[in-house]
Amino acid sequence: MNDFLARLNPEQLQAVTLPRQSALILAGAGSGKTRVLTTRIAYLIQTGEVSPAGVLAVTFTNKAAREMLTRLSAMLPINTRGMWVGTFHGLCNRLLRTHHRDAGLPQLFQILDSGDQQSLVKRLAKAQGVDEEKFPPRQLQNFINNCKEAGLRANAVEAGDEFTRRMVAFYADYDAQCSREGVVDFAELLLRTFELLSRNPDLLAHYQQRFRYILVDEFQDTNKLQYRWIKMLAGTSGCVFAVGDDDQSIYRFRGAEIGNMNELVRDFGITDVVKLEQNYRSQGHILDAANAIIAHNKGRLGKNLWTAEGKGEALRIYAAANDDEEARFIVDEVKALNRDGIALSGMALLYRSNAQSRILEHSLFRAGISYRVYGGLRFFERQEVKHALAYLRLAGNADDDTAFTRVANFPPRGIGTRSIEQLQEAAERGMGSLMHVARAGIVSGRSGASLAAFVAVIDGLRQSAETLRLPELIEEMLERSHLKEHYGAEKDGQDRLENLHELINAATLFADEFEHGLEPAGEAQEDVANLGTPQQQILAAFLSHASLEAGEHEAGTGEDALQLMTVHSAKGLEFSAVFISGLEEGLFPHENSMLEDGGIEEERRLMYVAITRARTRLYVSYAGSRMLHGQPRYGIVSRFVEEIPPQLCKWIVLPERPAPWGRTPKWGGTESASWSTGGGRAPAADPDRYRTPKRSGFERQRPDEQPFAVGQNVRHEKFGEGVVIDFEGRGLDARVQVRFATQGTKWLALQYAKLVAG
DNA sequence: TGTACTTAAGTTTTT
């Protein structure tokens, strides 16, 4: 029977077959974490220890949840649809839909994504006359989310100073506004569920009895609230099986607490932690590099990956003169690897921040290499799609002010800022929604008529929403709202129209699956079973789907394409060849992380994650200068490159190219070329092209290395010709003093001033 | 009121 146990190694087997007790599995990268998790569930079900309905499995991403379900149905002849396997947010949504009354939410409450949340914060801040200089919306948003993720309502936050007090007051107003509108943000889904269960002992007892086994994926990424949530559901009799890797904790910025691992061990009396250290993914040199780098972190739970496979190839390190060179190098190498038989889809190009993808994309596009960017603008986040969704949201819940302000005057229909302001003032006085006061007809004249027309459109849609099938409802909405007409007339509106058609397609698919009870929509069926008409149910489910899963399943997966993504979104994936680009101080590790304590360690874990994505080939590159916001920035090699033991690496040396500022760079090209980019050879297959130069050639940039020397003639866009007479600082802080012919003497920050050698 | 233009500003990672 248990043939799926046969393939496990001793540690994996131990974890899977643990007796009924809470456990922490410390699973290194590539050690078969998902396999252990799913096999554990299959094992428990097959041995009759628990029924499928008694399992609660939580992940962080929709992809991980889907993966788990797929593997489970391959292992067991059961219908996985009724199982509670999903993301924290998805499962909370499910609970809140089922118990919306107890949770104090309207039937068709809607979910704000972070964009929606930010516009609500902005709108509210403006209405209250909050000083945007002192309280940037972004900061207010973060404050609110941080509080919620710590499980704190506004009345529970300790405000020591006036500044915090103001933020807390805003937090309270924000929450009040959300409940008036009947919307919840991401963090609210969790907090609200937590409160729902802690306030209803009967309900809690019901779920505690139901979920005999709780399994948590990526446990190191749980925040305080999620941990309390797990602990509460487990109760005194529950059994938690947590799988995680402290070395891969990279989400502290959104509240993840590595400390939860120790908490778990303490709270649940876990005596021994099972460690999975055998790696089935990467070859030896790659693993050695990962181990060496992560060893610089302190306070680790301790783990060393090993592989039964050979050492494999050395890491390739490339020091480019600038970002263009770096991109060109990657393009050449990708081509060569592809000629050698590695599929493009088996290669990944990783970067620290999304901004870096543009130049890489540019080079790839020019070279005719097909590529796919993950995590860019997702389908449901495109503006035309958001506009369309806003109409649908209003059709489901007219009190959704965020949706109202988004489309009241889009397409333009003569409702100006003044009218909206009037509505907002009235809404604030009467504590009603914008739609509510709009109906009252307080705006007079031409604008009033426009507003009435808008209200009529929404009312019409609301009626249609009761009976029409989702795709037809969207068709009608596109007509009545004039969105179709508007984008049809816009000069580059064709793409947008196509996306709107795509939305109809998505809706058709979703509605079909929902009606036939198929995955993934079928899973949501239970969530909304006690609401409104069948068509309203589908609408609500579709809108949740759009917020919670903003288009992960994007098309194009069938095509063979190079995979571009941030290191964060690469977590959990693996590739034959991996390129990690932009290994410069300030970029990776990111400068913002250097201020926070523990920031560098988190960046190092990020690097660890990046390295362990690779199976056989790993490239690490950095650039001496990089265009950022249209200005060159001069970088020095990342400490992480220097933490890789030199014997694991080969440095790639390319011919010299002229530097953009007209002087010989100290970057790359200090030795003669061992190959030429123009050469017709397949470089990746040619061992001669790699040299291992003396380390000294790649030391960090020295403080006296400035792009401009004293005495040099320069030109500034506004100030004209001048001569450099002094400089101070380096890197991002570098400033030069320039005496201009006509404008006197000025200090200029190199980071900002457009200074050209002249 | 809406549009077309200018200017300023900002840029980590995401369910």
Add this chain to the structure above:
DNA sequence: CTTAAGTACA
């Protein structure tokens, strides 16, 4: 370099 916000004008 892109995007957002602000201003002038029709």
